Every structure is written in C-alpha cells, then in structure tokens.
Amino acid sequence: MTLPAFSLVRPQTVAEALRVLQDAAPGQAKVIAGGTDLIPNLQMKLYAPQLVVDIKGIAALRGIEWSPGQGLRIGALTTLTELERAPIVREQFPVLAEAVAAVAGPLQRNMGTIGGNLCLETRCLWYNQSEFWRRALGGCLKLPMPNPHAAHPRTICHVAPGGKFCWAVWSGDSAPALLALDAEVEISGPRGVTRRPLRELYKNDGMDRLALGHDELLTAVHIPARAAGRRGTYRKLRIRNSIDYPLAGVAVAMEVDDQGICHAARVAIAAVNPAPLLVPQAEALLVGQKASPELIEEVARAVTRTGKPLTTSASTPEYRREMLRVFTRRALQACWDRRDNVEHERDTGD
C-alpha cells in the first residue's frame, strides 16, 4: 500500500519543531517519532496530513535522568526498550517497567517512544479498518464517509447507535502505570514550557482524545521522587500475547509498611474507556488498611464501576469487565505479597 502524499520536515530542535507546528494549519500536521502508531493509521487512510513532522532528530528529547530531589525525568523520545531496560525504572518504578515491557513486541518497542505511547490514537473495531471496509458502512462518528448505498446512509456510531459520543478506546499500557505513579507531562508550546498532571492530558473523548494544542509538543514525562520504591504491577488482557493492544489493563502502585498496612495506593485502568483513568475510590478504600479478601473485592468492584467497556473490540464487553475485576484482585494481592519483580510470569488472564 502507498501512504497518502505529504511533505516531511525533520526539525533538530524543539523551537524549530514548534515553529513548524505553529505555521501549519490546525489539523494539517502530524508529529511522527517511532512511527508504529502513525504509519499504520496513514496506511489505513485514517488521516491525510499535508505535513509530517519527524521529531526523532531532536537530541534534547532523549534520555532518562534521575535525581533524589527532582524525581525521574523521561525525555519524550526515550524508546520503550530503553525505559524497560533502565535499572532505575526496574528498581524504583516496577509498575512502569512491567507496563512498558507489555507494549507490543520487542521490535515495536525498539521504535516506539514514551511520548508516542502517551499520545496514541484511540482505537475502535469500526475505525481501525481499511478505507474500503469503512466506506461500505458509511464511516462512523470519528471518521464519517458518506455513502448513499450504505446500510445507514446517515453517519452513525456503530458501538452506540443514536449516540453522539465516540467511545473509541484509549489502548496504551504506559499511561495507567504513569497515572499510578502521579506522573506529570511537560508540554512545550508558544507560551513556553508547562507541566501538568498526566491525568489532565486526557479528555475521555474518543474523537478528541488529548488536551494538547496543534502547536504544542509533549517533550518529557516527570515522575515525582515520592513515587519511587512503590510496589507495583501491571496486568494486561490481549488476544495475541506476543504482540497486541490491550483489551483491558490494570496498573497498581502501593506503599505498604512492614506490618502490611497500606500507606498510599493508586489503581489505574486502560483500554476500557476513551482515556486511561485513575479509579477514584481506590485510594480511600485502601489507605490505612491491611489486605483482606473483602477489601480487595470491594476495590475490584470500584474498578469495574470506572471501566466502561463497549463493543469496540473483538472481545466482548462482559469478558473485559470481568477481567478488570480479576486483574485488580491479582494485582493488589501481588503488591501486598511483594511479588512485584518484573521477572514474574506474565499474567495473561489464563
């Protein structure tokens, strides 16, 4: 297949990249780093940008820096392989090491970057299809393709017919782990460099997923020093265990003292909503408590109330919701038992 025609620019500095993005008409420029999300989407003709901005040459966006006072700073172009292998990540932020190692396969992780993984396009069974396939149905809310011969000549959402909201799912693995570690993102734009909580990057809307202006660039991720050493684990449901997008993902990060009492806890989920989400009740339920089957079950129920899986994938919503519950239970128990080593056997839902 051939990609749609576009011009390519390769800025070497953040300032140069921002200038190019500002000059482009809104929606007409796409940023490329590893290419593992953008290129397949271009192949499917999901976008037709005039301009592609290749930021891989910006050396300032690479690398991982740790300081006990400032915490961890991860440059946006850091590859998922670099992150997965970094000793500081494996030792101090096990939930992130596990989540990153669960992304696709090793060759994709050699290309894919943390910035790209956080900015993934949302996915849906009715959207991630060839142009021919989509046109036959008249497209969908996210990408209308009017076709008078289609079964529904009017553009509709095939997931929730009659609805005006797009349920395309945010299907990444690193964001729930980073949410569980209270991460912030550094955004560079025409008004300078700002830092905001990662959770504010996501709008929970399948069509308009990111709170990121067309003239802004995600340049780094920060994890605060207070999150270092938290026990953590990530559990992921997927059809093909070697390479696949998640169908449900649960990240847990906790501080537990020698008596087994929880002092801080975050539970975040992905691949069941249009955004990766922190489960709001989890912390209040867990802090100050010791492990008990009743407590773990109560948290698992709170998780299934936050997750809203619909028919956006080949797997059923019922199965994905049930696996949220199972994964939450297993992840919490593993954290309490301190089975938080990245070498543990992958939990695949079997």
Added chain:
Amino acid sequence: MEKILLKLCVNGETCQVAVPPNKLLLDVLREDLGLTGSKRGCDDSSCGCCAVLIDGTPMLSCVALAASYAGAEITTVEGLAPPGELHPVQEGFAVSGGAQCGYCTPGFLIATKALLDRNPQPTLEEIREALSSNLCRCTGYMQIYESVRLALERWQQVPRTAAASPTAAQGSQ
C-alpha cells in the same frame, strides 16, 4: 510530490536515492536498491518479516519512512555475511530447518543476529522474548528455537570478526 535526495548507508555501502517523502524504508530497499530479502508481510507492523537493523537495533522497515533514516547504518538480511558465505545465524537456520516456506526467515535472522550481538548467552525464555515480534505462519517455532540454539554454538566457535564458511555447516551434520 517532490522527491528528496537521500544518502542511505545500507550493508556498508553508501548509496543515493531520490524518493518521495511518503516512501517507506521497506519499499526503498526492495524497489530502489533491489534488496528483496526484507519482506512485506502484514504491512502494519505486526509480523516482523520486514525487520532490518538500524544502527544495530532491529526495527520494522514497514513503519519507517526512508527519509527519516538518512545517514543511519542499515543492515538487511543480504548484509549479514559476504556474498557466497553464511553468517553463523544463517547456518543455524539452514542446518536445523528453521525455515519452512521461508517468508518470515529474513526477519527471524535479523532479530536473532541482534539478540546474539546483545546477549551471547540467551536462555530459551530470552530467545522466545527476543523473537516474539516475528510471526511464522507455518508455525515452525520449535525448529526456529532449535536453529537459534545451534547458531549460538557456531557463534561461540567462530572468531567474532570473521563469518563462518558454508563448509563448516556441512561438517557438523
């Protein structure tokens, strides 16, 4: 669409090609440079048939814009050993029957070469993990893992600078 003049370093040779900015590295290798060893399988980065080494790291040339890799050192399956010779990894696959239809083989060879460069003593679990981006639709994975194990033995026997000769492969059967 205006073409871009690119300098690519492929298998140790620098070459100049004029390509449109939307052309994939896989297509430049196959169409402009005649290196048809790298295969187009899934075309959406989920099968590993198009794997090449970029600055020593295995990557998927079907999701790489050629213009993005100007100046990088690219190694395709054709560049693993000099013409007429086999790399120990290729020997391992040839002797152990690591190829059935052969379509996925170049990708497996590239991923195996990268693994042994990085980790000369991989366990079976590490081999499986390193090859988990590569799909074999003949499902001959056991022979492939056996090939890697054999390649590992040969790899340790030959001096790292020189590739083994094809006669060495026949001698051990």
